[in-house]
Amino acid sequence: MSSLKVRKFAAIDIGSNAIRLLTHNVIEEKGKITRFRKSALIRVPVRLGEDSFTVGEISENNVERMVNTMKAFKLLMNVHGVEKYMACATSAMREANNGIEVIEKIEKESGVKIELIDGKREAAIIASTDLKQLIQKDQSYLYIDVGGGSTEFTIFSGEKIKTSKSFKLGTVRLINNLVGEGTWKKLEEWIKENVKDIPKLSIIGSGGNINKLHKMSGRKEGEPLSYVWLNAQFRFLESLSYDERISELGLNPDRADVIIPAARIFLSAAKWSGAKKIHVPKIGLSDGIIKTLYYMEK
Structure with a gap:
């Protein structure tokens, strides 16, 4: 047997x-x-x-x-x-x-x-994934799971969860202009407040959009995206029309619009937290x- x-x-x-x-x-x-x-x-x-x-x-x-x-x-x-x-x-x-x-x-x-x-339950379920294997004891991370309706943010200091919060800042909401400046402001304050004592922070990103961006970057699995690359890619995607993103880049119609606000969420979080790298383990809910x-x- x-x-x-x-x-x-x-x-x-x-x-x-x-x-x-x-x-x-x-x-x-x-x-x-x-x-x-x-x-x-x-x-x-x-x-x-x-x-x-x-x-x-x-x-x-x-x-x-x-x-x-x-x-x-x-x-x-x-x-x-x-x-x-x-x-x-x-x-x-x-x-x-x-x-x-x-x-x-x-x-x-x-x-x-x-x-x-x-x-809260969504963030807890996501945290039970293989994140543990990625997290190094002496490092700190801002984990971001971008969804269509909301985005979950979790701060890990070492292997411990320091704090987490869900914001109504999702890609489908954003393309429908349903997110006010106030929500971005609250997120900025929350990130800055919670990372101020943390040196050397990097981002871990999940969700279909960051997975797709990682694939588009041509990087090997496990190799992080840089803030610089993501910023350049964001500008490039913005310069194309919705139709061009489908025909030239081969994006699915339901990915070609939401990928831009998703990139914006990651870039904003990187800017406010001072993170230079975004790890993409391709895990999620x-x-x-x-x-x-x-x-x-x-």
Whole structure:
């Protein structure tokens, strides 16, 4: 009998800009540390934030698309042999007047149960990822997870979380001009206040946009982006039209607009914190959900 056991877990992340299904192989072996390996990622461009932040509720069209997405995800999980999954919805669903209603309809029609999570829980789930492996004892980090509806900021000094806060500063909100100057000001004050005693701080970034920017930079995995490169790339992206970003750079239509405000969030945070480097470990809420699911049953 082999002492190796491969189990399948899945995470569904219902964000403001897209919905993702991530499946992981969880490899258990006697006497060895459990390993987590991504086996598949499917991303569907259902932009819930557009509805939620402008009209206040999820449109009928998007409810229908969500139901179909969840039915498809359910079938895919069956095919993959997933033994356990967790579906989390973030700010777009939280803020929609019909959020609870939509969740009930989805569960009834697809059998997928969705948990509405707040910014604090979101930050905690994300922090349970492989961040620990990246964080060095003698260093300090500002961890930034940029979403469509909100952005989570966490300050690590050594391996300890010093403080964290969620700001309603998301990319979908920004492209719809729903973020006032006051929010940027509050963020600036919060960052400056919390990093003032911290020398040598670098940024850890997550979210689809910074992952894409890292890929565009041509850097190797594990190699950080520099503030200088990101600033130049931001100006370059801004100089192109939306159509050119799709046709010339090959960006997805639902990435070509939000990538600019995302870069702006990272650049602002780097400027206010004095960070020169941005590490991009390519982890996020989905990875955190898998870890949470696995360790919940321990």
